[in-house]
Amino acid sequence: MSTYAPRPGSAPWTRKVLAHSRMEFRLLIRNGEQLLLALVIPLGLLLLLGGTGLGSRLPLGDGPAIDQAVPRVLALAILSSSFTSLAIATGFERRYGVIKRLGASPLSRTGLLAGKIGAVLVVQVIQLAVLIGTGFALGWNPAGGVDAVVGVVLVVLCGTAAFASLGLLMAGVLRAEATLAAANLLYLLLLVGGAVLTPVDEYPAGMQGVVRVLPSAALANGLANSTIEGVIPWAAALSLALWAAVLGYLVSRTFRWD
Amino acid sequence: MEIDNLVVRYGEKAAVDGLSLTVAAGTVTSVLGPNGAGKTTTVESCEGFRRPDSGRVRVLGLDPIADHDELMPRIGVMLQEGGAWSGVRAIEMLRYVATLHTHPLDIPALVERLDLGSCGRTPYRRLSGGQKQRLSFALAIIGRPEIAFLDEPTTGLDPHGRREIWQLIRDLRDDGVTVVLTTHAMDEAEQLSDQVHVVSAGKVIASGTPDSLTEHHTKSLEDVFLELTAPKREAR
Secondary structure (H helix, E strand, O other), X not given: OOOXXXXXXEOOHHHHHHHHHHHHXXXXXXXXXXXXXXXXXXHHHHHHHHHOOHHHHOOOOOOOHHHHHHHHHHHHHHHHHHHHHXXXXXXXXXXXXXXXXXXXXXXXXHHHHHHHHHHHHHHHHHHHHHHHHHHHHOOOOOOOOHHHHHHHHHHHHHHHHHHHHHHHHHHHHOOHHHHHHHHHHHHHHHHHHOOOOOOHHHOOHHHHHHHHOOHHHHHHHHHHHHHHHOOOOHHHHHHHXXXXXXXXXXXXXXXXOO | OEEEEEEEEEOOEEEEEEEEEEOOOOOEEEEEOOOOOOHHHHHHHHOOOOOOOEEEEEEOOEOOOOOHXXXXXXXXXXXXXXXXXXXXXXXXXXXXXXXXXXXXXXXHHHHHHOOOHHHOOOEHHHOOHHHHHHHHHHXXXXXXXXXXXXXXXXXXXXXXXXXXXXHHHHHHHHOOOEEEEEOOOHHHHHHHOOEEEEEEOOEEEEEEOHHHHOOOOOOOHHHHHHHHHOOOOOOO
């Protein structure tokens, strides 16, 4: 056979997805800003809330501050990796023509999205391991049991689907610089006003109705319910699943390869 | 590849306005035209990046939009610029794209042929213009495509680099790959092409072999191009 004779073909879907997840993960761990968002900020916040006594003076909720702080910082970490990092990275991939390059490859739209989610999940496993380990070192005493574990996994998966869809939607309709600004702004707004660190009940009565339906509130409250009360937070998971369905639909309508 | 009466509009403006052309298998076909003539939009319609407002595009018998996932493994696309993560290393990018295909070219041989060995571990953002161009070429052919769309493949290359890419394009054709070339370099089109289409204002205004267009090389292709695409002046 001659050197360049055509012999085209697409690799199996799983191989493509794994290759893409691996690539995105390797690029992420080389990027200091992404690591700052994914790990340094949540870890610093956990140490501040759980290790300095500051958590006891803030309205995190009833009970020991560390028990409240760990699930809420976990929620922040999920928000940063599945939404902020993903949106910014995808926005710049579009700017640099990477999305277009991949659009002219065998990867396929589902392969690209699955590969991205795969990389996010790997990052989240590392986030969860570091933050949970730190939480235990600071005296975290979560509710045990199968329901608590299932609840955490369910909420993390539904939350990742919802926030990743939001990030991809933003990166699909805004320019890269606008995505960078909007993703960071929304991250800060949700951190302060989205019931991530503070339970919904601590907000002014007039705001509670709105804050309660935000996906950030469902994520943080779902994780808090699982780890504090040891239950599967079905309402939070359903809320996040609905957000994921609506935002995922919008992503499918707005996604473009160039 | 067949394009029949293709129309693509951006808002009110028709970037491609009733363009028709065919590309025979196993040939090098150049699409020439002034800036804004509709070349890139035409080629992007074949690559599935632009949805035609009307007309019909078939590449290897497939619709680039409806049959996107089936078509993409069979074509190779060289983008005019970009197409890689800023922090990715050249070889890493090549290996990644190779993984997406079932029978990719031998990477070390391709790296050597395109002289990418010296910059293999360099992040994409630090590559020179010529190195980026050669990497982009490698990414277009790594999957052993049936058709390679090459957008200005020698821009930014020194004369040696240009000649090497020209020889590689000839080798691709000789091995049965169909090459669709968009270029501003008339000497490149004249040297490499079996067929040339000149596009202006979204339409094909001339087609033929370099020999027929240059009237058996009594004129240069550049002169022919300038005559064909000269702005029309109103008669007084």
